[in-house]
Amino acid sequence: MLQFIVRRILWAIPVLLAVTFFTFALVRAIPGGPFDFAGDRSLPPSVVANLEAKYHLSDPLWQQFCSYLIGDTVCRPGDDSGRASKGVLLGDLGPSFRYRGRTVNDIIATALPISFQLGMMAMMLGIGIGIPFGVLAALKHNTWIDYSATLVAILGVSVSNVVLGPVLIWFFALKLGWFPVATWAAEPLFSGIADKYIAASEQIPMWVNIIPKPTVDFFMHAALPVFALGTALSATIARMTRGSLLQVIREDYIRTARSKGLRERAVVVRHALKNSLIPVVTILGPMFAGVLTGTFVIELIFAIPGLGRHFVNSIGNRDYPVVLGTTLLYGVAIVIANMLVDITYAWLDPRVRLE
Amino acid sequence: MTAETRSAEELQFITRKPRSPLTDAINQLLQNKMAVAALIFIIVEVIIAIPPVTDFVTPFPYDKTSLYDNLAPPGAPYTGRDPEYQGKIFLLGADYLGRDILSRTLYGTQVSLAVGFIGATVSMIVGIAYGLISGYSRPTIDNIMMRFVDFLYALPILVFVILMQVYFKAVARQQNETLEPLEIPEWFIPLTVALFVAAVLIGFFMARREDGGGPGVFLAWAVGAFVLNFVLFIGYVMSTGRSFMESMIVIDTAMGGMFFLFVALGLLNWLAMARITRGQVLSVKKKEFIEAARSIGAGDRRIITQHVLPNILGPAIVYETLAIPGYIFLEAFLSFIGLGINPPRPSWGIMISENVPALRAAPWTVLVPSFALTITVLAFNFLGDGLRDAFDPRMRE
Numbered sequence: 001m002l003q004f005i006v007r008r009i010l011w012a013i014p015v016l017l018a019v020t021f022f023t024f025a026l027v028r029a030i031p032g033g034p035f036d037f038a039g040d041r042s043l044p045p046s047v048v049a050n051l052e053a054k055y056h057l058s059d060p061l062w063q064q065f066c067s068y069l070i071g072d073t074v075c076r077p078g079d080d081s082g083r084a085s086k087g088v089l090l091g092d093l094g095p096s097f098r099y100r101g102r103t104v105n106d107i108i109a110t111a112l113p114i115s116f117q118l119g120m121m122a123m124m125l126g127i128g129i130g131i132p133f134g135v136l137a138a139l140k141h142n143t144w145i146d147y148s149a150t151l152v153a154i155l156g157v158s159v160s161n162v163v164l165g166p167v168l169i170w171f172f173a174l175k176l177g178w179f180p181v182a183t184w185a186a187e188p189l190f191s192g193i194a195d196k197y198i199a200a201s202e203q204i205p206m207w208v209n210i211i212p213k214p215t216v217d218f219f220m221h222a223a224l225p226v227f228a229l230g231t232a233l234s235a236t237i238a239r240m241t242r243g244s245l246l247q248v249i250r251e252d253y254i255r256t257a258r259s260k261g262l263r264e265r266a267v268v269v270r271h272a273l274k275n276s277l278i279p280v281v282t283i284l285g286p287m288f289a290g291v292l293t294g295t296f297v298i299e300l301i302f303a304i305p306g307l308g309r310h311f312v313n314s315i316g317n318r319d320y321p322v323v324l325g326t327t328l329l330y331g332v333a334i335v336i337a338n339m340l341v342d343i344t345y346a347w348l349d350p351r352v353r354l355e
Numbered sequence: 356m357t358a359e360t361r362s363a364e365e366l367q368f369i370t371r372k373p374r375s376p377l378t379d380a381i382n383q384l385l386q387n388k389m390a391v392a393a394l395i396f397i398i399v400e401v402i403i404a405i406p407p408v409t410d411f412v413t414p415f416p417y418d419k420t421s422l423y424d425n426l427a428p429p430g431a432p433y434t435g436r437d438p439e440y441q442g443k444i445f446l447l448g449a450d451y452l453g454r455d456i457l458s459r460t461l462y463g464t465q466v467s468l469a470v471g472f473i474g475a476t477v478s479m480i481v482g483i484a485y486g487l488i489s490g491y492s493r494p495t496i497d498n499i500m501m502r503f504v505d506f507l508y509a510l511p512i513l514v515f516v517i518l519m520q521v522y523f524k525a526v527a528r529q530q531n532e533t534l535e536p537l538e539i540p541e542w543f544i545p546l547t548v549a550l551f552v553a554a555v556l557i558g559f560f561m562a563r564r565e566d567g568g569g570p571g572v573f574l575a576w577a578v579g580a581f582v583l584n585f586v587l588f589i590g591y592v593m594s595t596g597r598s599f600m601e602s603m604i605v606i607d608t609a610m611g612g613m614f615f616l617f618v619a620l621g622l623l624n625w626l627a628m629a630r631i632t633r634g635q636v637l638s639v640k641k642k643e644f645i646e647a648a649r650s651i652g653a654g655d656r657r658i659i660t661q662h663v664l665p666n667i668l669g670p671a672i673v674y675e676t677l678a679i680p681g682y683i684f685l686e687a688f689l690s691f692i693g694l695g696i697n698p699p700r701p702s703w704g705i706m707i708s709e710n711v712p713a714l715r716a717a718p719w720t721v722l723v724p725s726f727a728l729t730i731t732v733l734a735f736n737f738l739g740d741g742l743r744d745a746f747d748p749r750m751r752e
Contacts, residue, residue, distance in 0.1 A: 015509040022510075026518045031529045154740070158733040160684045162691045162704055163725040166711050170718050293513045297691060301711065311514075312692050315521050327514050334511045 004346055012335045019331035020088065020324070024065050027323050033057070034097040034318040055097065068094065068324070093325035098317045104325035106203050107310060112329070113209035114184055115306035118298065119291045121226040126233025126287070131280070133234070134241025135273065141246060149238065156235025161294050164228040165301035172224060182303040185221040186212040225302045229294045233287060240283055245276040278348050285341035289334050380669065383745035390741025393734040400731065404464045413458035414443050418699040421453035426717040448719040450710055456723050459701035463724060466695075466702040467683045467731060470616060474682035475675040477621025480578055482628020483667065487659065489629065490636025501633065504626050516619050516685070520694040523615035527604045537592060537605040547584045554580030572660045574668060612697035616689065620682055631674060635667045669746035677739035680732040687728060703728040 034057075035048045043051075052058050056067065056076070066075035071087030086092035093104035137149035173181040188194040188204070189211040197204045212218050248254065249272050257267045296308035307326055314322035384390055402408055410416075421435035427449040433440050435453070447457040489500040558576025592602040607614040639645060639662060648658055689695040690704030698705060703724040710720035 012509070015506065018506070019510060022515065023518065026515070026522055030518075030522045031525045154736050155733065158680065158736050159729050160687055160732070162684075162687045162707055163728055166707060166714055166721045167725055170714050170721065174715050174718075289511065289513065292511075293688070297688060300692065312517075315517070323518075327511070327518070330514050331511045335509055338509060 001346065005343055008339050008342055012339060015335055016328075016331060019335075020069065020328055021065070023324055023327045023331075024068065027318075027320050028061060030318065032318055034320060055095070088328065093328075094321035096319055096322050098314070098319040098322070104321045107322060108307065108325060108329060109203060109206040110209065111305060111307040111310050113206060114186060114304060115295050115299070115308055116210060117186060117212055118184075118222070118225060118229065118295055118304065118306060121222060122229035122233060122291055122294070123288070125226055125230030126237055129230075129234035130237025131241050131277075134238040135245060135268075137238065137242045138245035138249065138276075139268065146242075150242070153235040153238045153242075156231050157239065159231060161228050161232065161297050164231060165225070165298055168224045168228050169301070179224050180221055182301075183221060184225075184302075184304045184306070185215075185217045187215065187218070189213045225298045225304060228301075229291065229298050232294075233291070236283065236287065237280060240280050241276065244279045245272060248272050248276040251275075274348070278345065281341060281344050281348060285334075285338040288337040292330055292333065380742075380745040384741050387741040387744065389737045390745075393737035393741070396730075396734045397738065400464055400734075401468060403461060404468045406465070409461055409465060413455075413461050414446070415440065415455040415458040417454065417459050417462040417701050419454060419458075421449070424449045424453035425451050426713060426720070427453065428717070429719055447723050448717065450706070450717075450720045451713055456706075456720055459706060460703070460724050460727050463701045463703045463706060463727065464731075466611075466613065466700070467686060467728070469613060470620065470686040471679040471682050471735070473617050474620035474624065475679055476581060477617060478624040478628055478678070479671055479675050480582065481621060482625035483578075483632045483664075483671065485625065485629040486632025486634075486667075487636060487663070490633040490640070491655070491659075497633075501630075504629055508626055512623050513685075516623055517689070517692075517694060519619050520615065520689055523607070523619075524612070524694060526600075527607055527612075527615075530601065530604050531608055534597075534601060534605055534608075537609040539609070543591065547587065550587075551580045551584055554583070574664055575660055608697075611700040612695065616686060616695060620685065624678065624682070627678075628671065628674065631670050632667050635670070636663055639663050639666055673739065673743045673746050676735060676742050679735045679739075683728070683732055683735070 033048070033052070035043055035051045049058075056064060056072075059067075059076075063075055067085060067087070069088055071090065071092070072085050074087075085094050091105070093108070096102050096104055096107060099107065133149050133153070137146045137153075140146050169181055173179050186209075188208050190208055191213065194204050194208050197208070254267060254272055257271045258264075262271075292308075295306060296312055298304065299306045299308040300312065307329070310322060311326040311330075314326065403412060419437075419440070421433065421437070421440075423434045424431065424445065427445045429446065429448040431445050431448070433443045433445065445455050445457070447455075447460070449455055450459070485500070485504075489497050492500065555573075555577050558573040558580075561576065562573035589602060589606075592606060593599065597605065603614070645658060645662060648662065653661070686695055686702065687704030687707070690702045691708040693708070695704055696702040698709075706724040707721055707728075710717070710724075713720055
């Protein structure tokens with residue numbers, strides 16, 4: 001098992017390097033630079049040249065990539081500007097071109113917790129509704145419970161969050177007025193710590209922002225976006241669970257377990273459910289990627305200041321370091337999620353390890 | 356009449372022509388009411404999406420604006436000055452520029468269906484070709500090819516699709532200022548359609564021949580026709596003196612921004628298909644009937660078209676039908692964030708995103724395309740589920 005985990009981690013290294021390289025190449029290949037326009041006016045060429053020199057955009061591309069990856073101290077010896085970057089490998093994602101004076105790390109530290117809360121709650125909703133209903137539908141196979149659950153699930157997977165977001169806002173926020181229309185209302189749980197940083201006018205570290213205070217206001221704001229993001233997930237999981245449990249329940253070892261006199265509950269929980277969750281686990285990886293991209297749409301529709309909105313906006317602004325930083329973050333998140341899924345899979349099904 | 360011949364006649368009476376798995380599956384599918392209803396719905400949509408038919412059934416062109424009628428409610432009459440549209444009504448209302456929602460939604464069908472079907476076709480062709488090559492190669496090459504697929508699987512593909520779309524869009528916008536728009540001669544489209552139909556028909560009759568038949572041959576001919584058409588088209592555009600990249604850009608502009616969407620979709624979604632195909636090849640290769648076929652002198656080509664392709668066909672169709680909703684969603688998503696179809700061409704994603712600001716005043720502008728998107732994807736999901744059950748013998752009886 002340990003060998004398997006180590007192998008998976010080693011496999012992730014070239015993947016992450018490739019993500020960095022491809023993103024860097026693609027972003028730089030896009031015509032139009034970050035300093036083409038300031039507001040509505042275009043800048044004089046001399047100013048653009050100065051700005052580009054300041055951010056080292058006039059260096060050869062390979063040197064810029066090298067600086068980005070392992071830092072100015074290695075790739076630009078003799079740099080005395082006093083703003084030498086430490087490189088991505090040491091966790092320095094560089095300055096933002098558009099938000100002057102802010103680093104990409106700052107932007108991520110404020111935006112990521114919001115996207116994280118949104119995504120996590122949607123995943124929890126998906127698993128919390130999907131698995132019980134899938135199991136229920138499979139156990140009551142060919143009854144009205146099964147039929148209605150299947151119908152609701154197929155409806156759920158057919159509704160895109162591009163559709164669900166506006167429709168939920170229209171019905172629950174505008175017509176009924178039950179929920180606020182937009183924005184996010186998370187306060188840090190440890191507000192004392194956050195206040196200390198604010199008093200010292202310093203950037204609040206990410207871990208302080210990540211756990212929200214469970215206020216009514218927070219949940220009222222979160223309800224619609226989380227539901228918009230989580231519906232498709234719960235429907236997918238419910239379909240998957242139902243299908244796989246139906247298959248497992250026909251297996252010989254289930255009949256054996258029944259015929260040796262085990263109680264039905266033990267048969268279902270200990271024998272059937274554990275085995276039927278194996279295929280469900282495998283889709284959690286792609287699902288996680290789906291949640292990430294779902295946050296792009298949901299954050300745009302609900303005007304939530306999360307990372308997805310920054311990603312989409314920074315592409316338009318040609319804010320290279322923000323695009324690179326957020327893409328890399330998504331890459332790392334997806335690679336880690338896939339790794340965890342593989343490891344869980346190997347733990348549930350020992351045959352996988354031997355491959 | 357001797358005893359032998361009589362028993363032979365009786366035998367002929369008892370035995371019937373063996374049904375292929377494909378016929379079995381189709382019979383099974385036709386018993387599934389929801390799947391048949393979905394299939395009929397999709398066929399109707401496809402007919403509506405054929406460009407001359409769309410022009411005929413829609414009351415207004417998709418880009419006909421009427422500023423007197425902005426955000427007109429459903430059923431409101433046209434109050435503009437254009438004599439051609441006098442007396443027409445906005446059945447499902449109008450958007451913020453006074454464009455008819457019904458017409459735009461119907462035109463949006465073209466985009467979603469094209470993205471769904473072409474995305475599925477391209478990823479199927481690339482995936483099957485890759486899987487066949489990988490499965491038939493020596494183990495070392497097979498291993499390398501499959502490691503490459505594993506590697507691509509691990510990448511955050513959708514983020515790359517977004518970046519690629521930004522790149523294509525920016526290049527197209529930059530170059531379009533200098534490039535002349537593409538003019539397709541009138542004879543070109545009928546010619547390509549005729550070529551395609553001819554190839555499909557030849558494939559159909561080849562497949563029904565006594566000895567050289569099978570759905571594999573048919574599939575090979577249809578795919579060949581598709582690829583040939585594609586190459587012909589690009590060749591024609593390049594023959595007008597444009598470079599390869601310039602040709603791509605003018606084609607994309609002529610298609611309203613759909614072409615690069617197809618490229619991005621097709622290039623990134625063939626991985627699962629390649630894995631399925633390779634798995635089938637490996638499992639079929641070991642079967643006794645392949646050994647038997649080899650021992651009577653069948654070559655690789657015959658084994659692939661006769662034995663391997665028919666075995667892949669079922670899983671491939673099921674997989675791609677269930678993947679179509681994903682392609683349609685991706686188009687809606689990309690259009691929603693402004694990276695899909697070029698306005699003023701309507702797509703359901705664009706319609707939703709540009710009308711969301713009017714959600715409070717004119718909800719129908721958002722609800723109609725939303726409904727169209729949902730019901731279409733629902734139909735593909737019902738059809739896909741039906742196909743999966745039909746092709747899976749375990750679900751019979």
